[in-house]
Structure formats: C-alpha cells, structure tokens
Amino acid sequence: LEGGPVYALSADIGAALSAGRAATIAIDLKPDMDESTIAARLVRxxxxxxxxxxxxxxxxxxxxxxxxxxxxxxxxxxxxxxDLAALVKACALPVTATAGLERAISAAGGLRREEVDDGLMLKKLPGLFAAGEMLDWDAPTGGYLLQACFATGKRAGAAAAAYATRA
Incomplete structure (x- = not known):
C-alpha cells in the first residue's frame, strides 16, 4: 500500500512493527457510498x-x-x-512489514532541532550545516517536502556564507 494516507501513518506503523505490536490499516473501498446504501444494494x-x-x-x-x-x-x-457493507467501508488489512528504506519516498529521523542553531549549523560541529531531510521532521511528500528542503537549504546556505566570512 502507498499514497498520502499511508505516508502519514508510516512512522506510527513502523514504530508499532519494530516494537513487536500488530498494525492494521482500514480502507474505505467505496468512499462515495454510505454503508446503508451498500447493504441495500447487496441484498438486492x-x-x-x-x-x-x-x-x-x-x-x-x-x-x-x-x-x-x-x-x-x-x-x-x-x-x-x-456485515459485508461494513467491511467494504472499513476493510481492515494487517500490515506485516514496511517496504524498507530503499523504497522510501521520505524518511524520518535525522538531527533533532536542539542539535542545530537558528542557521542550521550543528552545535557540536561548528561550520557544518544541515538542511532538508538531514533534519528530524516528519516531512510531507510531494511539493511541500521539496519546498521545505529548498527553504532549509537557503537558510543553511546563507548561514554558511555568513559563517565563512567570519572564519
């Protein structure tokens, strides 16, 4: 499974599976039709x-x-x-594994906010700057992810240039 809703849940699903807990996703297979209409049509x-x-x-x-x-x-x-109508509206599917980092569109993890200054320079390694997915934030995918990467890159780049002129 993939797509926006799955991406939004992937960190929680991965954490549950890593902790040995079960994970289930419920999918509405007919979002444009209510449960009672489905049941009535199935009876007929x-x-x-x-x-x-x-x-x-x-x-x-x-x-x-x-x-x-x-x-x-x-x-x-x-x-x-x-019962079948209820299942169509909330088809529960067990999640047994994630596809792994090699198939990931976006990854969680990275440097925590408290590890960098306002210019995104690492506090423990002055002169080293981070941007985009090097930072720990749950990034939305698509254009928002790109915009956030560009924005943090611009900020880190400007801070790096200022740092270089001071050094």
Missing amino acids: RRGKDSFANALRKAIGLGPLGVALLRESDQAAAARNAP
Whole structure:
C-alpha cells in the first residue's frame, strides 16, 4: 500500500512493527457510498452471482477492491449484506512489514532541532550545516517536502556564507 494516507501513518506503523505490536490499516473501498446504501444494494443483487460479481454489479467494486476484501481477516465472517457493507467501508488489512528504506519516498529521523542553531549549523560541529531531510521532521511528500528542503537549504546556505566570512 502507498499514497498520502499511508505516508502519514508510516512512522506510527513502523514504530508499532519494530516494537513487536500488530498494525492494521482500514480502507474505505467505496468512499462515495454510505454503508446503508451498500447493504441495500447487496441484498438486492446477490442471488446466484459469485462474491466478486455481486460486488461488481451491486456497488461497482473492481477487482482490486474484491482482492483487498478477500485479504481482510474479517472477510470470512462477512457473509450477510450488512456485515459485508461494513467491511467494504472499513476493510481492515494487517500490515506485516514496511517496504524498507530503499523504497522510501521520505524518511524520518535525522538531527533533532536542539542539535542545530537558528542557521542550521550543528552545535557540536561548528561550520557544518544541515538542511532538508538531514533534519528530524516528519516531512510531507510531494511539493511541500521539496519546498521545505529548498527553504532549509537557503537558510543553511546563507548561514554558511555568513559563517565563512567570519572564519
């Protein structure tokens, strides 16, 4: 799984898994349809259709949504329309691992705020400056991450230039 909501949860998920705790993500597979509408449509459609066909015909759920439902720990118990509708609205998927740093779009960690001065120079290593993801902050992805990296780079660069003229 990936995308904005997963990125926002990834630090907490990683911490839970590292601590040996379980992690689960619940996905709304039909965000444009309320649970009661889903249940009503499933009651009308089921008949002799297969599980996948009933979901496709009744609520327009595609193959990926059907596959995610089948992966859910709760899928076997959701045999009636109201239970299945609830599962469609909150499909719980266990998270067993993260993809690792080599596939990361952004990484947490780095230098804590108290380790750098206002110009982003390391307090313990004067003359060494840090910017962007070298700093410990949970960065949003996309344009916001880039903007934050550019802004901290500009600040660190200006501070480094000022430091160099004083040294």
